Amino acid sequence: MSENYLGLCLAGMVITGILLTPAAYAEGGGLMLDLTPEVTAQTTDAAMEFQPTYIKVVKIIDRTEVTFWESDITEQEDISIPAPAGKYKLYVQLHGHRTIWELDNEGRGYEVSPSNSTVVPTWVNTYCKDVFADAPWRVQSDKIPILVMVKDAYGICGDYDLGNVEIYLDVACDEDDNEAxxxxxxxxxxxxGVTVDESFYNLYEPGDWYGITYLDPSEHDLRGDVCFHIVIREIGEWLDPDWSAHSHFNVTIVSDTLPTLTDWHAGDTHYHSSYTDNLVEFGFPVEATVEAGKSIGLDWNVITDHSFDVGDTKTADPNHKWNVLKSEVSAYTSESYKLIHGEEVSCYVERVNT
Known part of the structure; x- marks a missing residue:
């Protein structure tokens, strides 16, 4: 799986559908559906399992979605779609799955301009393990909670041998992995010395692990918009194929609190924790959620994991994952920060071919 979110692991895709619009736009631009990963994956039968997929592209015209192109995908390759200037978004559904994912560039849509090709990154998720760090976008407290996380370190993906974690100030904000x-x-x-694998983990799924460290910005005279570079060292032996991981993020460090009114308690009503874990997204561990919320200046939030995720139990008890999440919510809620156990319920509508 991959970080924050928010990509789509589509294994094995090639176009077999029909372009529903004119074949080319000489004065227009185009959409490039990026269906291939940037790194070479382990070519195992499990990793390369075929997943046919249906993709629909809609053009947004006066806040109305008009179907522009749709296709069933059978093999893996990038797809170039000539398209006139305008705003677009995608709907993606794996064959055999009822869930339809909306890709809309975080609400902004994908803009196509004349003579330019806009890349739609539908493959952010990669095979096997991911190692990364993250932090809240805003901090008004005296410490920045920094989450370090290892994802999917099990099976053919192998373990991950943690070394030191180095926190750098990226003065140039260039997101360069060269910490020099x-x-x-x-x-x-x-x-x-911690080795994360299927036998050592502290999240619901084997091979998933997290830790939290804290940075006091006042000790380094940090304020305003600050760019960080985190290096997570890997200390496996020379036959270990892993490498040190790099993460880059910005944090706005402020002294002012969020706007408030008397008896007003700021919170978030829609939030996914690490119990949301699917082809598109996964969230923060519950403990890290509380630490991030406090530092941002919130007082509460609702944990609204997807119904199809909390029902994806690893035991014979269909409610096991739901009950484990319920216990975590109860354990980490407090007088200073309230957690509310909720759910994002998926309602399925059958797609009818016309």
Whole structure:
């Protein structure tokens, strides 16, 4: 799986459908559906399992969605679609699955301009493990909680041997993985020697692990919009194919609190925790959710994981995952920060071919 979110792992895709619009737009641009990963995946039968997929592209005209192109995909390759200037978004459904995913560039849509090709990154998710760090977008507290997470370190993907975690100030905000250009702020050593695999993990799924460290911005005279570069060192032996991981993110460090009124309690009504874990997205661990919410200036939030995720139990009890999440919500809620156990319920409508 892959970070924050929010991509789609489509294994094995090629176009077999019909273009529903004119074949070319000489004065227009186009959409490039990026269906191939940027890195070479492990070519195992499990990794390369075929997943036929239906994709529909709609053009947004005066807030109305008009079907522009649709196709069934049978093999893996990028797809180029000539398209006139305008705003577009995609709907994606794996064959045999009832869930339809909407890809709309975080609400902005995908803009096509004349003579330019707009890339739609439908493959952010990659095979096997991911190792990354993240932090809240805004901090008004005296510490920045930094989440370090390992995802899918099990089976053919192998384990991940954690070393030190180095926190750098990315002065140029260039998101360059070469830390020689950055300023080392702190080094976290408490996880050095931890090997994450199917037998050692602290989240619901085997091979999933997290830890939280904290950075006091006042100790480094940090304020305003700050760019960070996190390096997670890997210390496996020379036969270990893993490497150190790099994450880049921005944090706005402020001294002012969020706007408020008397008896007003700020919160978030729609939030996915790590119990949402599917081909498109996964969320923060519940503990990290609380730490992030406090530092942002929130007082509460509702955990609304997808119904099809919380029902994806690893035991014979169909309610096991739901009940484990319920227990975590109860354990981490407090007088200073309230968690409310909710659910995002999926309602399925059968697609009718016309």
């Amino acid at each position: 250009d950055d300023t080392l702020l702190e080094t976290e050593t408490k996880w050095r």
